[in-house]
Amino acid sequence: MKAQDGMYIDGAWRPAAGPDMIEVVNPADEQVIGRVPAGTPEDVDAAVRAARAALTAWAATPPAERAARISALRDALVAHQDEIAETVTAELGSPLSFSQSVQVGLPILVAGSYAELAATYAFEERVGNSTVHHEPVGVVGAITPWNYPLHQIVAKVAPALAAGCTIVLKPAEDTPLTAQLFAEAVHEAGVPAGVFNLVTGLGPVAGQALAEHEDVDLVSFTGSTAVGRQIGATAGAAVKRVALELGGKSANVILPSADLAKAVTVGVANVMANSGQTCSAWTRMLVHAERYEEAVELAAAAAVKYADRIGPLVNAKQRARVRGYIDKGVAEGARLVAGGPESTEPQGYFVSPTVFADVTPEMTIAKEEIFGPVLSVIRYEDEEEALRIANGTVYGLAGAVWAGDEAEAVAFARRLDTGQVDINGGRFNPLAPFGGYKQSGVGRELGAHGLAEYLQTKSLQF
Numbered sequence: 001m002k003a004q005d006g007m008y009i010d011g012a013w014r015p016a017a018g019p020d021m022i023e024v025v026n027p028a029d030e031q032v033i034g035r036v037p038a039g040t041p042e043d044v045d046a047a048v049r050a051a052r053a054a055l056t057a058w059a060a061t062p063p064a065e066r067a068a069r070i071s072a073l074r075d076a077l078v079a080h081q082d083e084i085a086e087t088v089t090a091e092l093g094s095p096l097s098f099s100q101s102v103q104v105g106l107p108i109l110v111a112g113s114y115a116e117l118a119a120t121y122a123f124e125e126r127v128g129n130s131t132v133h134h135e136p137v138g139v140v141g142a143i144t145p146w147n148y149p150l151h152q153i154v155a156k157v158a159p160a161l162a163a164g165c166t167i168v169l170k171p172a173e174d175t176p177l178t179a180q181l182f183a184e185a186v187h188e189a190g191v192p193a194g195v196f197n198l199v200t201g202l203g204p205v206a207g208q209a210l211a212e213h214e215d216v217d218l219v220s221f222t223g224s225t226a227v228g229r230q231i232g233a234t235a236g237a238a239v240k241r242v243a244l245e246l247g248g249k250s251a252n253v254i255l256p257s258a259d260l261a262k263a264v265t266v267g268v269a270n271v272m273a274n275s276g277q278t279c280s281a282w283t284r285m286l287v288h289a290e291r292y293e294e295a296v297e298l299a300a301a302a303a304v305k306y307a308d309r310i311g312p313l314v315n316a317k318q319r320a321r322v323r324g325y326i327d328k329g330v331a332e333g334a335r336l337v338a339g340g341p342e343s344t345e346p347q348g349y350f351v352s353p354t355v356f357a358d359v360t361p362e363m364t365i366a367k368e369e370i371f372g373p374v375l376s377v378i379r380y381e382d383e384e385e386a387l388r389i390a391n392g393t394v395y396g397l398a399g400a401v402w403a404g405d406e407a408e409a410v411a412f413a414r415r416l417d418t419g420q421v422d423i424n425g426g427r428f429n430p431l432a433p434f435g436g437y438k439q440s441g442v443g444r445e446l447g448a449h450g451l452a453e454y455l456q457t458k459s460l461q462f
Contacts, residue, residue, distance in 0.1 A: 004036065007043050007200065008183040010050035011193025017042035022173050022200065027093040027312040028348045034091075036176045039201030041209035044168065047197035048215050051139045051166035054194030059136045059164040067118035070161055072189035074111035077150075077182075081108065084181050088149060091175045093311035093349070094274060102273075107154035110430050110446065117451055118162035129462050134455040136164035137241060138217030141210040143203070143231075144179075145223045146172035146314050147277040147371075153182050155445045156220045157196065163454035168197045168216070170207050174314050176200040203227065208234075217241065218454065222279075225369075225394075225439050232442070243443035243453045245279070245435060247369040248397030251390035252282035253412065255383065256290065257404030258424075264295050266425050267400065268302040268375060272353055275310045276373035277318075280398035280420070280434075284359075284366060285377045286386050292379045296357040299377055300338040303353040310373055312349040319349040322372030329356050329365040334376070361389050369395070383412065391417045396437030400425075419444075 006013045016037035024034040037043075058066075077084065085099040094103055123134045140160045144152040153169060160167050171179035183198045199206050211219050211231050221231050222245040235242040252267040254260065270282045287295040313319045323341035330336055339354030351372055359366050359376040366376050380386040390399065396418040403409035406423060413421040419436045422428075433449035435441050443453050 004180050006037060007039060007047065008180075008187070008196075008198040009043075009047045010054075010197065011187070014046075016040070017046075022176065022202070024091050024174070024177055025315065026090050027314055030347055030349070034177055036180070036200040039170070039199040039206035041205070043199045043201070044170075044206055044209040044213060047168040047199050048139060048141075048210070048213050050194040050197050051168050052215050054192060055136075055139060055166045058166055058192060058195045061164065063118050063121065063123060063162075066162055066164065067115050069189055069191050070111060070118055070158055071115035073158070073185055073191065074108060074115055076185035076188040077104070077108050077111060080181065080185060084150060084178060087177050087181055088175070089311075091177050092146060092149060092314055095309065095311050098274065098311075103148060104150060106430065107151040110151070110154050111158050113430055113447065114158035114162045114451070117448060121162070121448065121451060127459070130459045131462070133458045133460070134452075135458055137454055137456045138165060139215055140165045140167045140454065141213065141216040141219045142167055142169045143207050143210065143219065143221045143223070144169065144171050146174040147274060147279070149175035149178040150182060152222050153179060155450065156222075157182075159451040160220075160454045161191070161195070162451055165218075165454050166195045168199060168210060170199050170201060170210050173200070173202055211235065214238070218243065220453070221245070228441065243445075244441040245443070245445060246397075246439060246441040247395055248279045248281070248436065248440050249284060249367065249369055249393045249395040250280055250282045250398040250400070250418065251284045251286055251416070252400040253286045253386055253390055253402070254288070254295065255386075255401065255403040255408065255412065256288045257408065258402035259404070260291055260295060261298060262425070263402035264298040265302050268299055268306070268355075270400070271375045272303070272306040272310055272373050275313055275351075276322075277314065277371050279369070282398070282400050283370065283375060284390075285375060286380055286389055287377060288386075289379050289381050292377075296337055296355075296377050299355050299375060303338040303355045303375065306353040306373070307344070310353060312345075313351060313372060314349070316349055318371065319351060322351050322370055322374065325365055325368070325370045325372070326351075326354055326374060329359070329363065329374075329376075332363045332365070334359045334363060334365060339373070361392055367393055387412070387415055394439040397435075397440035398422075
């Protein structure tokens with residue numbers, strides 16, 4: 001697509017306030033594929049004012065009509081799904097098949113779920129002698145990451161629309177073209193002017209201006225824990241609500257009774273998806289000592305098969321970051337059994353699928369989020385040690401447990417300090433709440449719990 005040279009504000013594309021542009025680079029060949037405006041605080045202010053002006057009418061729109069607009073948005077995404085998938089592949093580097101099935105297919109499913117929820121959610125309920133009204137929180141500032149550019153937008157915008165909120169979106173500067181296509185879909189769906197607004201730009205400029213704006217009632221952010229802390233501090237000073245979906249270092253706990261081959265194979269696939277650029281990836285594989293070496297061999301063999309299946313990392317900075325972690329793993333004594341910091345590709349920001357064995361919980365690669373195709377295999381002696389290791393990070397976003405008996409796996413999973421756990425390879429559920437414990441965030445996305453993040457309650461006593 002041809003990148004827009006303005007911002008989508010109050011239902012139309014408008015010139016940006018400043019002259020600066022951001023280059024969008026294809027990470028597979030390092031070529032510039034487009035340029036978008038670098039938004040300024042003036043652009044953000046214009047977008048927030050448009051959202052504020054549209055709030056009263058949109059909040060008063062019957063839920064059934066809001067549901068119809070979300071349904072129309074879903075249909076617009078379906079109509080343009082091929083173009084969107086190709087755009088995600090061009091600016092992020094995801095293999096086209098992954099872009100089609102996950103990067104675009106999942107948000108289409110999520111948008112449909114919120115069309116249904118908007119029509120059926122109990123925005124009013126009786127509690128004793130009170131009527132409790134669930135009302136929109138107001139103007140939402142949504143700041144989204146680059147790793148799942150359409151999904152993270154839909155996961156914020158769709159429930160905000162369903163709740164009756166208006167939105168200003170600041171997408172990641174690495175993947176703004178997908179956000180522009182989303183804005184076109186919003187326009188095509190007939191969402192009223194001002195209800196949704198898009199400002200492209202850099203995080204420290206446009207993102208910060210959005211988070212600090214006095215007329216933004218809630219900031220919904222997905223990204224690093226470091227930036228999430230800053231946003232949380234800014235919002236706290238203004239007594240402003242936040243929803244933060246942050247980092248992860250999830251454990252894949254394979255209990256002795258598990259089907260080892262399946263658990264390892266699925267675990268490696270989980271880590272390699274999206275080139276490891278997934279906050280909920282199971283990057284720590286915990287295996288009992290008696291089957292540890294067998295698991296390491298299985299993991300190394302599985303990882304090698306992804307050498308020509310995964311795409312590049314998003315940019316040169318991310319590639320350097322991941323390579324640095326691999327070098328640190330070797331320096332701290334972990335055993336490299338697959339991959340390494342280099343790539344066989346002549347160009348592009350590629351890193352080979354990498355597996356480390358003999359990783360201990362104290363190592364950097366076992367504690368910090370790498371955000372690349374790197375798996376750490378960790379040995380444990382008994383279930384209590386496995387639990388201590390699994391819970392022994394500052395994160396708590398996701399995880400997995402495998403056992404021969406489902407009840408055994410569930411019992412272990414209930415003791416994990418994490419927001420979501422897959423049991424024996426359980427399928428992803430777009431209606432289940434997604435979010436973290438500890439420094440993995442505040443609040444939940446998806447389903448009814450995700451909708452509730454954008455509502456505030458008022459009780460009337462009779």
